[in-house]
Amino acid sequence: MKKKVSLILALILALSLALSACSSSSSDNDADETTTEAAAETTAADGETSDGTESSSLTPKDGGSSLTFTTGGETGTYYAFGNVIANKIGDLTSTTITAISSGGSAANIQALEDGDAQFGFVQSDVMSYAYNGERTFEESGAVTSFSVVASLYLEQVQIITVDPDIQTVADLEGKKVSIGASGSGVYYNAVDILAAYGLDADTDIIPTYQSFSDSAEALKDGQIDAAFVVAGAPTTAVTDLAASRDVYLVSLDEEHIATLIEDNPFYTADTIAADVYGTDEDVTTVAISAVVIARDDVSNEDVYNFLYGTFEDIANLSHAKAEELDLDFASSITSVGYHPGAVEYFADKGITVSAK
Numbered sequence: 001m002k003k004k005v006s007l008i009l010a011l012i013l014a015l016s017l018a019l020s021a022c023s024s025s026s027s028d029n030d031a032d033e034t035t036t037e038a039a040a041e042t043t044a045a046d047g048e049t050s051d052g053t054e055s056s057s058l059t060p061k062d063g064g065s066s067l068t069f070t071t072g073g074e075t076g077t078y079y080a081f082g083n084v085i086a087n088k089i090g091d092l093t094s095t096t097i098t099a100i101s102s103g104g105s106a107a108n109i110q111a112l113e114d115g116d117a118q119f120g121f122v123q124s125d126v127m128s129y130a131y132n133g134e135r136t137f138e139e140s141g142a143v144t145s146f147s148v149v150a151s152l153y154l155e156q157v158q159i160i161t162v163d164p165d166i167q168t169v170a171d172l173e174g175k176k177v178s179i180g181a182s183g184s185g186v187y188y189n190a191v192d193i194l195a196a197y198g199l200d201a202d203t204d205i206i207p208t209y210q211s212f213s214d215s216a217e218a219l220k221d222g223q224i225d226a227a228f229v230v231a232g233a234p235t236t237a238v239t240d241l242a243a244s245r246d247v248y249l250v251s252l253d254e255e256h257i258a259t260l261i262e263d264n265p266f267y268t269a270d271t272i273a274a275d276v277y278g279t280d281e282d283v284t285t286v287a288i289s290a291v292v293i294a295r296d297d298v299s300n301e302d303v304y305n306f307l308y309g310t311f312e313d314i315a316n317l318s319h320a321k322a323e324e325l326d327l328d329f330a331s332s333i334t335s336v337g338y339h340p341g342a343v344e345y346f347a348d349k350g351i352t353v354s355a356k
Helices: 002-047 077-092 105-114 124-132 185-196 212-220 236-242 254-263 300-311 320-324 340-348
Strands: 066-070 096-100 119-123 146-161 176-178 206-208 226-231 268-272 283-295
Touching (some): 066 105, 077 300, 105 146, 119 124, 124 146, 124 185, 146 236, 146 268, 146 300, 146 320, 146 340, 176 212, 185 254, 283 300
Parallel strands (some): 066 119
């Protein structure tokens, strides 16, 4: 009997040891899997996230300041997008940006010149006028105390009409055409495009000088034949007009676009897709860039952080224009040099830009 009990006890002990070994082996396997997953996540973090999207290896700069960013009117894209960017910069970096409303491009350049702001939104053509003391800045003189931070998105030159017989710029001859406020960016865009086609804005058309919304109303009422609108498409004034009238956009041809860009390098060829306004086909035009500039005396760290906050978390920038952000486009300005802080940021992204 004792032998049977001893044998049973021995069997129980052996079984217990076997179960313990299995448990240990299972735990070791679990630990190995956890370690492997962690290693994989670490590897992904070095180049891309676990879902396959790219992950930045850059870090923002320490020692940021509190600075002011002039944008545009409170109902415009500059102001709305500027505030989104400013908030993101504050979230991600040591730099604090306060975005404020303003009178737009020329006013922003003057604010930087006077030291009332450190960053500003500006159209690329107006920036060029200021830097070279031309057109709007001819009387007051050149302003050169700023440099480029980045080009963010395009603002298309849109020639709008409700007359289907106006199919080319040449067809505007003798017509009543709204060309923006005298001396404004829109005005000079119209002057440039008309000149490329051999037309004079003062003598070959009947010019009116109206805002986008006033131009749309005048088109609707038959008071004018066409209007120049310079803004990111789709533009509210145009979509509102299209709700009550058939709207047509006038295309530019490649030959005249080439002539225009040769004389005015701040323009770029662009296309407004047919589905933007429901036109019969895509519209060929030119565009200018919405550019952020900074005073030359803004620190390299703050400019680097501005770009870091703008481009390192695009997916979480809550504005439609974020979809248009692109580093190659951001680094494409040639008419004015880039701030040294921007040069450093783009170099870290593998892109070379010209320093001021």
